[in-house]
Amino acid sequence: LRSFLKSEGLLASRLVAGKEEEGAKFSDYFEHTEPLKSVPSHRALAMFRGRNEGFLMVDLRLTADESSADTHPCQSMIAEHWNIKSDGRAADKWLAEVVRWTWSVKMSLHIQSDLLMALREQSEAAAIRVFASNLKDLLLAAPAGPQVTIGLDPGLRTGVKVAAVDATGKLLDQATIYPTPPQNKTREAAATLLVMIKKHGVQLISIGNGTGSRETDRFVADALAAHPELSVRRVVVNEAGASIYSASELAAREFPDVDVTIRGAVSIARRLQDPLAELVKIDPQSIGVGQYQHDVSQLQLGRQLNAVVEDCVNAVGVDINTASSPLLTRVSGLSARIADNIVSMRDAKGRFLNRKALLDVVGMGAKTFQQAAGFLRVMDGDNPLDASAVHPESYAVVEKIAAQNSRELRGLIGDSPFLRAVNAQDYVTADVGLPTITDILSELEKPGRDPRPEFKTAKLQDGVEKITDLKLDMVLEGTVTNVTSFGAFVDVGVHQDGLVHISAMSDKFIKDPREAAKAGDIVKVKVMAIDVPRKRVGLSMRLTDSAEEPGTERKKKDHRPAQQGKRGDAQSERPRKNTQKSGRQSSGQSGAAKSNNAFANAFAKALDKS
Known part of the structure; x- marks a missing residue:
């Protein structure tokens, strides 16, 4: 029965009477039915959320309308299993009632609960995978690099918070300006901004994408246009989580005498310089690049996201002379206490000159050093290998390669023609295998290479600042956020x-959206649909598509937009009408179901009509 329902069952959702207005955001599921075996995770989670909030009833059935059926198919399967027939015998009616009672009272709710629980678990696992993939893309987004940067945290009534940081992210200057409504002090704001740019040699301006972002962006563009001699680039960045960081204990320790709002502007500036180094300071669940993240197991989500953060940090590597304590904590093998001790020793004695100096840090034992050293970098140190991913245990191999070829260590690093000509097999020993030698040569060819892409930014179109500014078939450039x-x-x-x-x-045809785009990508899109009341915008990456005119019937390809929550928590995607004929017997059905041909044919016809 469980196998049969899993294969042939329909997931149905219906509106709870009298909840039409309150549950309007779930209107796509007021009368919805689709095969259980093929329901996508996001639609399943949407229906479960609607049920939890009291707007929807969700159940499992075999036909769109089971009230019209004289006998439930599962009752027929039970009767057939026990060879119960209606042959006019005295007890046949009683036996038929026992079969009905067995299914309707004892088994149906139990099996339905099992299948819906399994569906929810599968859907949650899929949602967690989506969040983890997006987080990885966001953490590994292209860094602008060590450049003097101004961070702008936009605001209207409260003004725009300004923070200038140096190439290492240290706060240099701060201010609050009011270039936007209702105060519109554009001239004074421009003067303050220009003084700060010239005083500190600013190269980049990072603008948060919150309320007032486009107005602030336009103000900065006008201010820079009036001074073409300034070589400054402005970039709009995702500010998700900046407010959480600014109010955190970490930010309070880092900037004890700085206002909370200015801390947010510092975070916005730093996440342009190095997204990974800044975002590790924020609880990954607060970054908001998932779907239905609040509906899944928070424990499992937290574990998965923390693992992603650690993987990203170790893949990029960490400069121990500039890294913050939260960043060092994410390095494999380092605890929060050891990370704090590294920063304290650096502050007290100055920069580390080599990796071996880490052994003097309190709490850094030989095993911890062995585990973490390969992920830590010392730029411009005593040993050039300290700036690479080559582990100190393998330094002897590199020195042997250099000695046998009469090369200096520094001249060896980065010499691609020479390194490609080296026969790795010549340096294999009982302790060092061929894969290790191959990895060492690959790392020496491009030492300390950053796996992140080249820094690029989207050019937002002037004059398009509100949803009402959009027009059908308008082509725009934008950034994939989720x-x-x-x-x-x-x-x-x-x-x-x-x-x-x-x-x-x-x-x-693509099965996974990540085949075509990932978080942080710069893409060109065409406006296909605009729903101002529900704040929904439908876009297409196929620029040859043509937007539908109002009132026309939808084309085969569905461009209906979904709604995105404040922190990237995607709401329900509008489901397509169910046209699948799923009543045919599958190869995985039980023998009882296969043998009941008359029932199978009738069942298939009923589903075809639905």
């Missing part, structure tokens, strides 16, 4: 991310 299992959300600068449905992400 990738879900049903599409990708793109920030085009209107304070409401638009959805590129998976069917509009590529000219060829």
Whole structure:
């Protein structure tokens, strides 16, 4: 029975009477039915959320309307299993009632609960994988690098908070300006900003994408246009989590005498310089690049996200002379206490000159050093190998290669023609195998290489600042902020991310939206649909597509947008009507179900009609 229902069952959701207005955001599921075996994770989680909030009833059934059926198919399977028939015998009616009672009272709710629980677990696992993938893309986003940067935390009534940081992220200057409504002190704000730019030699301006972002961006563009001699780039960045960091204990220790709002501006500036180094200071669950993140197991989500953060940090490597304590904590083998001790020793005695100096840090034992050393970097130190991913245990191998070829160590590093000509097999020993030698040569060819892509930014279109500024068929450039299992959300600068449905992400069929885009990508999109009341924007990455005119019937490809929550928590994707004929017997059905041909044919016809 469980196998049969899993294969042939339908997941149905219905509106709770009288909840039409309160549950309007779940209107797509007021009368919805689709095969259980193929329901996508995001739609399942949407229905479960609607049920938990009291707007939907969700159950499992075999036909769209089971009230019309005289006998439930599962009752027929039970009767057949026990060879119960209606042959006019005295007890046949009583036996038939026992079969009905067995299914309706004893078994149906139990099996339905099992299958819905399994569906929820599968859907949660899929949602956690989506969040983890997006977080990885965000953490490994291209860094602008060590440049003097001004961070702007936009605001309207409370003003724009300004923080200038040096190339290492140290706070240099701060201010609050009021270039936006209602105060509109544009001239004074421009003067303050220009003084700060010239005083500190600012190279980048990082603007948070919150309320007032586009107005602030336009103000900065006008201010810079009036001074073409300034070589300053402005970039709009995702400020998710900046407010959480600014109010955290870590920020309070780092900036004890700085206002909370200025701390947020510092974070916005730093996340442009190095997204990974700044985002590790924030609880990854607060970054908000998942789907239905508040509906899944927070324990499992936290474990998965923390593992992703650690993997990203170790893949990039950490400069021990500039890294913060939270960043060092994410290095494999280092605890929060050891990370704090590294920073304290650096502050007290100056920069580390080599990796071996880490052994003098309190709590850094030989085993901890062995585990962490390969992920830690010392730039411009005593030993050039300390700036690479080559582990200190393998330094002897590199020195042997240099000695046998009469080369200096520094001249060896980065010499691709020579390194490619080296026969790795010549240096294999009982302690060092061929894979290790191959990895060492690869690392020496590009020492300390950063796996992150080259820094690029989206150019937002002037004059497009609100959803009402959008026009159908308008082509815009934007940044992918979130990738879900049903599409990708793109920030085009209107304070409401638009959805590129998976069917509009590529000219060829794709099963996973990540095949076409990932968080942080710069993409060109065309506006396909605008729903101002519900704040939904439908986009397409296929620029040859044409937007539908109002009132026309939808085309085969569905560009209906989904709604995205304040922190990237994607709401329900509008489900397509169920046209699948799933009543046919599958190869995995039980023998009892296969043998009941008359029932199978009738069942298939009923589902075809539904």
